[in-house]
Amino acid sequence: xxxxxxxxxxSPRKGGNSSMLxxxxxxxxxxxxxxxxxxxVGRAKIAGCMACEYCFSHDGQCVQQDDMQxxxxxxxxxxxxxxxTPMYFYNFPAQLRAxxxxxxxxxxxxxxxxxxxxxxxxxxxDEGRAEPxxxxxxxxxxxxxxxxxxxxxxxxxxxxxxxEGNPGLQQAYDLGASIK
Numbered sequence: 001x002x003x004x005x006x007x008x009x010x011s012p013r014k015g016g017n018s019s020m021l022x023x024x025x026x027x028x029x030x031x032x033x034x035x036x037x038x039x040x041v042g043r044a045k046i047a048g049c050m051a052c053e054y055c056f057s058h059d060g061q062c063v064q065q066d067d068m069q070x071x072x073x074x075x076x077x078x079x080x081x082x083x084x085t086p087m088y089f090y091n092f093p094a095q096l097r098a099x100x101x102x103x104x105x106x107x108x109x110x111x112x113x114x115x116x117x118x119x120x121x122x123x124x125x126d127e128g129r130a131e132p133x134x135x136x137x138x139x140x141x142x143x144x145x146x147x148x149x150x151x152x153x154x155x156x157x158x159x160x161x162x163x164e165g166n167p168g169l170q171q172a173y174d175l176g177a178s179i180k
Contacts, residue, residue: 002033003115003179006078010085010096012042017163021119021152022084024169028176036176037074042095044068049101060109068102075103080115080149080179087122087133100140115179116141117149119172123158130155150175 009022019040026036044067054063060076062068075081085096092100103111118137122130130153141148152175154168163169 001180002035003079004077005029005034005036005080005082005176005179006074007036007038007082007084008096008099009038009040010042010083010093010099012093012095013086013160016086016160017121017154017157018084018086018119020161020163020169021121021154021172022082024172025082025084025117025119025152025176028173029179030176032177032180034080034176034179037078039071039074041067041071041099042093044071044095044099046095046098046102048098049104051104055105055108058108060105060107062102062105064102068099071099072105075106075111075113076109078111078113080117081113081146082117082119083137084119085121087120087124087130090124090129091133092136113144113146115149116144116146117175118151118153119175120151121154121157121163121168123156125156127153127155149179 011018152171157163
């Protein structure tokens with residue numbers, strides 16, 4: 001049975017390394033017969049959550065009318081949520097954090113997401129530098145009761161296209177292809 005997979009790409013740089021990871025993952029997932037939708041939130045206009053709790057009394061609807069409104073229907077129908085992101089200043093980029101914060105509205109109307117994965121790339125050559133970011137992802141997945149399908153972490157890539165030929169692209173493809 002195929003799954004609906006939402007790939008949330010979080011870099012403002014078009015065609016960069018995390019974008020290439022997302023593309024490779026999507027190809028693998030589609031080859032396995034899944035339906036993949038990719039969204040690029042790196043340049044979207046998404047404000048942070050205001051903690052107004054409007055969503056509690058309005059069936060999960062957010063009071064803020066920004067680009068996040070176009071993403072809520074996709075979050076409400078996907079089975080798998082995949083984060084494809086660079087690491088900025090040893091953490092997730094602000095664009096991803098705003099998107100994640102606005103997912104708070106699922107308390108008013110739960111999403112259908114059951115599984116998640118992380119595709120992460122970063123400039124530092126020390127893999128250990130990504131541990132806090134990966135841990136944050138895992139803690140959130142656990143808290144939200146999402147099955148962690150895996151993490152693909154690619155170090156030492158900064159310049160646009162530096163990931164070309166990196167084994168991480170095959171790892172991303174294989175992760176996508178493993179989802180059935």
